Amino acid sequence: MDDRIYDCIVVGAGPAGSSAAYHLAKQGRSVLVLEAASLPRYKPCSGAVSPSVAQYFDFDFAPAIDNQRRQVRYTYQLDDPIDAALETAEPIWMVRREVFDQFLVQQAQAQGAEVKDGTPVTGIALAGDRWQVSTPSGPFTASYLVAADGAQGPMAGWLGFPSLPLRIATLLEVTTADPVADTFPMSFEFGLVKQGCLWNFPKRQGYSIGAASFVGKSAVGKAADKATADYQTALDRYCQTIGVNPAQAQTYHHALKLWDGQHPLHRERAVLVGEAAAIVDPLSAEGIRPGMISGVKAAAAIHRALSGETGALADYTAEMQTSWGADMQWAKRISGLFFRVPGIGYRVGIKRPTATQRLGQILAGEVQYADIANRVMKRLGAGLIPGR
Structure with missing residues (x-):
């Protein structure tokens, strides 16, 4: 003792x-x-x-x-790519x-x-x-x-x-034989995952590729099994676009406590x-x-x-x-609106030239969600109106 x-x-x-x-x-x-x-x-x-x-x-x-990475790529259902760069003082670690x-x-x-x-x-x-x-x-x-x-x-x-409440996320850890190119961007894919997104953060010699939903009821029991199966389908499709065999990746399911x-x-x-x-x-x-x-x-x-x-x-x-x-x-309000209508969110939000700049400022603590929330939600709300 x-x-x-x-x-x-x-x-x-x-x-x-x-x-x-x-x-x-x-x-x-x-x-x-x-x-x-x-x-x-x-x-x-x-x-x-x-x-x-x-x-x-x-x-x-x-x-x-x-x-360290500065380049960012966004896609919607693996199409309509947007390439940008963070304007923070330092790249993301x-x-x-x-x-x-x-x-x-x-x-x-x-x-x-x-x-x-x-x-x-x-x-x-x-x-x-x-x-x-x-x-x-x-x-x-x-x-x-x-x-x-x-x-x-x-x-x-x-x-x-x-x-x-807990949410389930799926993560693929991929180790590559050769180093990943310095120009390979941090990637965010919207539209493949229902009420959520898929992301890929490159490492020096591999990738960490994840998927999760952010809104709606948290999945438990059979619903969690279905969610992870849906995530795996989306991850498999994404992996094909970067030449990764998902069968050779280590797969992990873990909880998110948002x-x-x-x-x-x-x-x-x-x-x-x-x-x-x-x-x-x-x-x-x-x-x-x-x-x-x-x-x-x-x-x-x-x-x-x-x-x-x-x-x-x-x-x-x-x-x-x-x-x-x-x-x-404010982050939760934006999330609730964006991930329920990701196609509109992508068109009126992500595709704006200032989107990546604001992302970097938020990650760096230079800007708060409260500073941009009203503008973001106004644009998302307007996007729901036919003809807007």
């Missing part, structure tokens, strides 16, 4: 959890990270990260970046999660955080001002708790947070971060950058709470709801 009392236990060693661990350890707090899988571990994810996340850290991310996540874990360790992988959490209990966290290796104790165990982890439920409204992100001496908190953009499915930011902000709140500041965790919920969640209300 480990009789130490940590300042904080972080459950989950993904980008959100490692970001929280890094910043807490950097403040001199004792941190234990518990990860169910053996590290380094693969995580189904397309692996596109906005370089704007670097502003929250004081180290160089270069060793964790597989390659393409990362492999087993490399990127491990790099972040190592940065947290370098600051003094302890990491125990292969250590699933089997239960939690709050006793006074301490959390007791049960694992097969024995219990661990901490003053505060960070739940960073992803979309399907049990921590949010154990902590009493409401159950949120933002679905404002919810508390804290309770007594505990917070949710990343996918566990549904910190995932409901329009683009971007989760790494906002998840890392939630980890940074959670660490700041816990550090203040450990210093005796009452209300610090409530401030974390309020800050995330104000700085991120309020804008996601």
